[in-house]
Amino acid sequence: MxxxxxxxxxxxxxxxxxxxxxxxxxxxxxxxxxxxxxxxxxxxxxxxxxxxxxxxxxxxxxxxxxxxxxxxxxxxxxxxxxxxxxxxxxxxxxxxxxxxxxxxxxxxxxxxxxxxxxxxxxxxxxxxxxxxxxxxxxxxxxxxxxxxxxxxxxxxxxxxxxxxxxxxxxxxxxxxxxxxxxxxxxxxxxxxxxxxxxxxxxxxxxxxxxxxxxxxxxxxxxxxxxxxxxxxxxxxxxxxxxxxxxxxxxxxxxxxxxxxxxxxxxxxxxxxxxxxxxxxxxRAGGLATISRVAPPAAVDFVEVKAEDTSAVETMLDQLGLTFRGQHRTKPVRLWSAGEVRIVLNEQHARDLEPEVAGIGLQVEDAVAAEARAGQLAVAPVPRRTQADEQRLAGFAAPNGLEVFLAERPAPGVQPAWTHEFEHGLAPEDPGCYLAVDHVNLVHTWQEHDEAVLFWTSVLGLDAPPATEVASPQGLVRSRVMRTADGGVRLPLNVAPQVSPEYPEHVALACSDIWSVAARARARGMEFLPVPDNYYDDLAARLGLDAALLDRLRSHQLLLDRGPEGEFLHFYTRRVGRVFFEVVQRAAGYDGYGAGDAPVRLASQARLDRVASVGRGRRGRS
Missing domain, CATH: 3.20.20.150 (Divalent-metal-dependent TIM barrel enzymes)
Structure with a gap:
């Protein structure tokens, strides 16, 4: 029509x-x-x-x-x-x-x-x-x-x-x-x-x-x-x-x-x-159709871009990911554990602090998915590749995030593009980390509705109703774009303003969060601090025994529990506009610990104020 x-x-x-x-x-x-x-x-x-x-x-x-x-x-x-x-x-x-x-x-x-x-x-x-x-x-x-x-x-x-x-x-x-x-x-x-x-x-x-x-x-x-x-x-x-x-x-x-x-x-x-x-x-005639594709199956990789990614590498090492190599033709490095793959990109990044710049998604038919994006007039994102390198179809999301599509590999097989990284190490503990659980993205209010349409129309993600979370600067509106099975989850946040106070983050799913947290602390990681008031409230709400409460407090872990299951998680401190979250889901839990988000936002705001004061003092000296 x-x-x-x-x-x-x-x-x-x-x-x-x-x-x-x-x-x-x-x-x-x-x-x-x-x-x-x-x-x-x-x-x-x-x-x-x-x-x-x-x-x-x-x-x-x-x-x-x-x-x-x-x-x-x-x-x-x-x-x-x-x-x-x-x-x-x-x-x-x-x-x-x-x-x-x-x-x-x-x-x-x-x-x-x-x-x-x-x-x-x-x-x-x-x-x-x-x-x-x-x-x-x-x-x-x-x-x-x-x-x-x-x-x-x-x-x-x-x-x-x-x-x-x-x-x-x-x-x-x-x-x-x-x-x-x-x-x-x-x-x-x-x-x-x-x-x-x-x-x-x-x-x-x-x-x-x-x-x-x-x-x-x-x-x-x-x-x-x-x-x-x-x-x-x-x-x-x-x-x-x-x-x-x-x-x-x-x-x-x-x-x-x-x-x-x-x-x-x-x-x-x-x-x-x-x-x-x-x-x-x-049957209705005259209606235009476009290529039909299945929703993506999983997150293939997350790309963090910066002029200097060394601070992110330190954080990934503390979390237990392994350096898997330098790309043979580009200033790009790969860190991974299990099905978690983080790509660190320093090309064309002058003066850029670390930020989530791209995401790779595994699809059943990359050619059809690329054709669908073209039929929906989505701007392509070409990347220069050598003759022997894997080509990934790419296009731009409304907030500038670059989205790449790769064919889903067979179970237990690493994606073909990972073989372009050389001189890496063998993984330490491939069984602990499972996959990228979710990638939390921030949009301006002007971009949000367009972003919802982008993810639903181009890639077939579902869009459950939005929620609102209180932060020190005002309400943060969040809507999660996801597949029905949770293989891909992309919370889209509309903050009162897009600034360093509202960084984006990558959540990594694991099977033993206690060992991940203990290893990270042993390697010198400073977690995002959680106030004692949170644990006092947790004890009152959930009736936790003293031993579990002390264990949570000592590891700076947060806990959300409901009829559908349990969610343990902790946050790193942010570097630039990115930080990481490690999560463990149990008994069918399908949320994101929304009740803990105000605690995280308040803690990040306190650290940002301290850092701002420190920068001011150095500037006057």
Missing amino acids: RTSIATVCLSGSLEEKMAACAEAGFDGIEVFEPDLVGSDLSPEEIRARATRLGLSLDLYQPLRDFEGVDEATLTDNLRRAEARFVVMNRLGIDTVLVCSNVATATVESDEVAAEQLRRLGDLAASYGVRVAYEALAWGRYVDDYRRAWRIVERADHPAVGTCLDSFHILSRGHDPADIAWIPGEKIFFVQLADAPRLTMDVLSWSRHHRLFPGEGDFDLGGFVATVAGTGYAGPLSLEVFNDTFRQTDTHRTAAHALRSLVWLQDQAARRADDRADDRADD
């Missing part, structure tokens, strides 16, 4: 929005009236510009508060409508969105509303315009798409049809199944938006918290599959009111928006195919 987007979704001038939409690859746009009014281009110039950019002008919106009024108001409404039809003719737009009345309606009568829409249809037809009538979720009398359709049926005019908007339907909890009874030719337009489930008035929810498909909680795949099953052949258009998107880079948001729509069509097509298993005529 053709793709479209309302100009209200984007920041900037109308001209900037049009250019960004064309560059992203949209087929057309909806012209939001305030964008036209604020432009110094004439309608004819806008039409010509759209033609040069290869964009169709699909919809003019909105015409508000039309039906359900007295005769005098209707006369004025027809005058308003005619003025807009004249402008639409100059623009070359043939469809206008008419929202159900929220302000001036005084007559609650489907018959009156239908008769007034019929008169509007007569006027519209004289200008070659179609009327797409939409039920707003907060409409005074018409707030259900099924009632809007009954009014359109009663109007019985060829120039009057309906507009289906996923937000107005799904936010009110209306069942979209009845869309199947609307003839496709009478659906004049379809608008799409996702949203988180919120408890608030629907108008504020709509105006500030809509999201692009794949970022919220609505079943848009099922919605679009139902629409497509009617035979609807018009555009699928995004109409997303969101304070973040209207403040961020226009071109980036447009690309992000199109990615969501490509992904959604693929989801809907597969839903339609599933329905067609029983009814061959229910």
Whole structure:
């Protein structure tokens, strides 16, 4: 199906929005009236510009508060409508969105509303315009798409049809199944938006918290599959009111928006195919599909980049990882233990403190996964390789993280790329460390929703509901992107500000955390300090015996326990913008010790203050 987007979704001038939409690859746009009014281009110039950019002008919106009024108001409404039809003719737009009345309606009568829409249809037809009538979720009398359709049926005019908007339907909890009874030719337009489930008035929810498909909680795949099953052949258009998107880079948001729509069509097509298993005529046509891939199976490696990675190497040695060699052609070193592999990269890193710069993921079919990323217009990250070196497909996540894909090796076999590292040591204890448990990433608030879509659409990760954790600087919002089996877990954090106070970290899963901690301390590691108050509270909450409590305290270990199991973990101190966590899960525990996060954040903040004071004293000496 053709793709479209309302100009209200984007920041900037109308001209900037049009250019960004064309560059992203949209087929057309909806012209939001305030964008036209604020432009110094004439309608004819806008039409010509759209033609040069290869964009169709699909919809003019909105015409508000039309039906359900007295005769005098209707006369004025027809005058308003005619003025807009004249402008639409100059623009070359043939469809206008008419929202159900929220302000001036005084007559609650489907018959009156239908008769007034019929008169509007007569006027519209004289200008070659179609009327797409939409039920707003907060409409005074018409707030259900099924009632809007009954009014359109009663109007019985060829120039009057309906507009289906996923937000107005799904936010009110209306069942979209009845869309199947609307003839496709009478659906004049379809608008799409996702949203988180919120408890608030629907108008504020709509105006500030809509999201692009794949970022919220609505079943848009099922919605679009139902629409497509009617035979609807018009555009699928995004109409997303969101304070973040209207403040961020226009071109980036447009690309992000199109990615969501490509992904959604693929989801809907597969839903339609599933329905067609029983009814061959229910298969939806016209929906674009992209390469199908299984979610990644495991984290292959984590890359830490810095001008000088020696402090990270010291930390890895203390934790019991082994130096496995220097890359034969690059200033890159590999440390590993079991299925944990940490790559330390010093190339092109002038003045850079240690940070998580990349992550490798093991997939069943790297070629298909790379093709899917390309179909979703994800920016590739090429890396120079020699003829005898393993090529890893790479692309960039929204926060700049480089993501690489490698074929999953057979059990017990190390990935092929590890053989490019030379002069390393044999591992000390390959049985203790299991795998990378999770990689905790930090995003700005502008990047977060885009990142959720990136990980779900490109790699098929799930996105459970977000949680919030208190820190000394404010609330940290966290949403974990993961596979169903937990083989890949990527908590995405939105901190009050992205700064050294909010470093990223790599969590390593092990089978014996007590021996790991003891070995690390014997090798001189200074753990992130845990206050005595934490252990006093732990004893009160969990009723721990004194011996276990003393053991936890002496190793600076933290404990989370619940009905689903137990989680032991400890943190290193940070180096630059990275630190490590060692974890041990027991009895099916599937969380991340969220209750311990405020303790970690407070401890890191104390150390940062001490370090800041020390730097200040040295600067004055």
